[in-house]
Amino acid sequence: MYARALSAAVQGIDAYSVKVEIHLENTNVPTYTTVGLPDSAVRESRERVSAAVKNSGFLFPPKKVTVNLAPASIRKEGSAFDLPIALGFLAATGQLSKDRLDSVFALGELSLDGKLRPVRGALPIAVELGKHSVDGLVIAAANAGEAAMVEGLNVYPARNLREVVSFLNGESTIDPIKVDVESLFDEGMKYPVDFYDVRGQEQAKRALEVSSAGGHNVLMIGPPGSGKTMLAKRLPTIMPPLSFEEAIETTKIYSVAGLLPSQMPLLSVRPFRNPHHTISDAGLIGGGQFPRPGEVSLAHKGVLFLDELPEFKKNVLEVLRQPVEDGEVTITRTKMSITYPANFNLVTAMNPCPCGYYGHPSRECRCSATMVQKYLGHVSGPLLDRIDIHIEVPAVEYKDLTAETGGDSSAVIRDRVMAARQIQSERFKHIESLYVNADMGSREVRKFCHINKDGNNLLKTAIDSMGLSARAYDRIIKVSRTIADLEGSSDIKPEHLAEAIQYRSLDRELWL
Ligand SMILES: Nc1ncnc2c1ncn2[C@@H]1O[C@H](COP(=O)(O)OP(=O)(O)O)[C@@H](O)[C@H]1O
Ligand SMILES: [Mg+2]
Ligand SMILES: [Zn+2]
Structure with a gap:
């Protein structure tokens, strides 16, 4: 008894299709073997699939079960194959018609009672399937929004295994989900903050305009409360708006990281990420047994803000070098290496000294000259070499804070930035992978x-x-x-x- 179901898996932020084969034999001693999955995932998958099948009112007859996930050579995570494995099993045991299993892809984790749960990476998988006129994709309702971003792919949301079986048997219909991608993209394009909110700090604002225009990384030095975080948060608002292709690319990263809110299936603004200085190198560049994108990739096409730069561990700052130089990051594991995009504008900030008030007009600094030098010395070296712009962000004067206007709005600054970017596109149009002056x-x-x-x-x-x-x-x-x-x-x-x-x-x- 044999059946086959179609599924897909993610590698990096791209996807490839996976064939799920099920072979059953009669035996006195029931067994369950999975080929193509790491050991730890096999056991859990078997328990979920058998429980979900039984609790959905189907039979799980005692057999010698062999599950093969092909290609076997690529390491996969287990849970997303629960649904195709269950479907293959039901088809092999004659409880599900094989007709549509040959053309509809299925993806999802099963709970023990047969509910279909969302998985990571639904968007890259949908993007890949969209390239190969497939019949459709059955997926948990919570994943359906992101998968439906892909034009021309029928995405069938389902709540549980029973619904999927009845749909594939032709006993019921599921309407493919329809999303107005264009208006979703437009609606999401607004930022909640604006440069207009920042009083004074004309020099810092100007420096960030230059940073955005030429893609230059920035270091801000100033006492606590001078507005460094406030300024950094507003940098994405003066970068050119994301194109639809860029929005899909950033959204793919969030999909793979499992960080895409189901009510917000398309990210159409540039990301702003500010990891705490206690972050590990794996958290920053990505990692784990099944690698996940790190902060550098979550900041792709946007801003990575490292506040209190001297407090970051040395090894953490060292791993930043590759993404800062190459715009991508490669994570190497035994038997595999994965590359994630990581092209961001780096903004860093620090106090002028350990206590924070060196050079402050009204507060006293308690640090010795040696302490100040040592503190500044923390950030020298290779990373500093990649930072074109250093600016001092002094404490804001009272008259500025109470001023009527905050100066130019982000929209006005962004227009100037885009004009400067236009000149650069023209300048570098014949040079591959060179887009902005900083490159x-x-x-x-x-x-x-x-x-x-x-x-x-x-x-x-x-x-x-x-x-x-x-x-x-x-x-x-x-x-x-x-x-x-x-x-x-x-x-x-x-x-x-x-x-x-x-x-x-x-x-x-x-x-x-
Ligand atoms: N230039 C400014 N214009 C308006 N508000 C400011 C300004 N600078 C600081 N603030 C206010 O002070 C708060 C603290 O600023 P913050 O950006 O966190 O400072 P820093 O990161 O330098 O410690 C901000 O949330 C904002 O309310
Ligand atoms: Mg701050
Ligand atoms: Zn000090």
Whole structure:
């Protein structure tokens, strides 16, 4: 007795189809063997499937049961195959017609009483099935919204095993779920915060505009309560709006991470993630026995905010390097390695000293000079090398906090950012995987950032007299390129360089 059901599994944020084969033999000693699943998952799956089958009013006759999940070579998680295994078993025992099992995919965990539960990764699976004109996908109702984002795929929501069986037997119908994807996308595009809320801090706001325009990573230094978190949270609001394709890509990551709220099946704003400094390296870059995306991937296409940067463990900051450099992260496990996208704008923040009040106009700092130097020294090294913009965010003056207006709204700033991005798209249109000024290597800096004599003199003075490191050189030029782009100027002028030099405050403090 043999039957086959169709299902799918996720690898990274992509999916592939899986054939679930069931073979039954008569025997005096019933057994249950699964091929293609890790041992730990097999046992649990067997218990759930047999209980769900029995408690849904079907028979689970004692047999020698062999379940094969093909391809066997790729490691899979167990629970999503409960439904296709149960369906295969029912078909092999003649309790379910095989007709539609050949063309409808099924996915879901079963509870012991036969309820169908949501699983991770429904969206990437739907995206994959959508490419291959399949008949449809049966899935838990709580997963149906995200799966229905894929045009042309019939998604059948079901509550339990009985409903699925009756549907596949042609005894009842399930209407495929219909979602107005476009209006869902539009509705979700609003941010709950705006730059207009931030009083004063004109310099910091300007620096974040430059950051967004050129894709530059940022370090903010300032005392507690000066508005660093408030500013960072608003950076996504001045980045270009997500395209639909980008929204699907970020949503896939949340789907795989199991973090997609069922009432919000499409994320159409750029994410903002601010993991606490106690986070582990696995939490930050992803990991686990069955790897899950970490914070760097949940921040993909958005902002990763690391507050209190010097408090992060050294090894945690070290693993940040690959995603910051490559825009993706690879997690290696025995027998597999998985790559997740992780292309984010990094914003970091720190106090100017351990107590927080070094240089504060009205509060006294209790730290010694050595303590301050040591504290700043925590963040030197490879990561700092990837941060183009350092800004000081001083305590806000009372008159600013009580001012009438907060300045430009996010929409106004974003328009300027998008104009500067347009210039960059044109500049880099023939260069693969180079989109924004921050991505430029030394070669592109030489090619696209011509500095005239006055500019060179200014740079030389800054490097000599302010103690700027040689490494700061390229960063200053890249940032000045962005500042010129914001102004619509094809030349990099001395004033553009002068502004960019101001964004190296930590270099100055460390090297003085
Ligand atoms: N520039 C500002 N404009 C308006 N409110 C501010 C400003 N700076 C700080 N605040 C208020 O102070 C609170 C604390 O700011 P926060 O961003 O958490 O500071 P930090 O992260 O630097 O410690 C904010 O939630 C906000 O209510
Ligand atoms: Mg804060
Ligand atoms: Zn201090």
